[in-house]
Amino acid sequence: LAKTTQPISMDSYEGQEVNITCSHNNIATNDYITWYQQFPSQGPRFIIQGYKTKVTNEVASLFIPADRKSSTLSLPRVSLSDTAVYYCLVGGPYSGSARQLTFGSGTQLTVLP
């Protein structure tokens, strides 16, 4: 199983760009990298998914270097409502690790006014 490591917590101010890095040294060839956001008392919510290089959607960007041993979630111009726990997940539909989608401890992002 691909184990992930993230910072436990991060603070930022409104309007700043936030980058959260996840380390996954033993990622498998067929594994994708997926990021989720979780608010208190709610289930995690999908943010973005990628395999290599860069992926961008309406809420975030995901940067993945060539060796794929890490990934960085980038949140542009955060607001107070972005305060949440962010998880990265490694697994894929065609790899063995797809069956056991295990979450790491996540990163608590706190956005300050």
Added chain:
Amino acid sequence: NAGVTQTPKFQVLKTGQSMTLQCAQDMNHEYMSWYRQDPGMGLRLIHYSVGAGITDQGEVPNGYNVSRSTTEDFPLRLLSAAPSQTSVYFCASSSRGGEKLFFGSGTQLSVL
């Protein structure tokens, strides 16, 4: 479109009691899973299923049973509740394992 529905939202049990947490999805997803989340902690995988009739253990399966008789439903059974099983339980599904997971709203379980 309801997505992933979990019932009940809250439950209090006495030690030794058994119960079933219900999970249903209406997206025709092959993959379903159960997680538990303890206060201030991440999610830990209990059991998962890649299709009807197929289940397997996750990280913390002891004390829990699952079955998958239909594509839509994936109930989680607590055989003999213990205080250590006090937690929030989340059910999730995806069209295939490793793709976008959809989560239910959770069941808060307290075992006294």
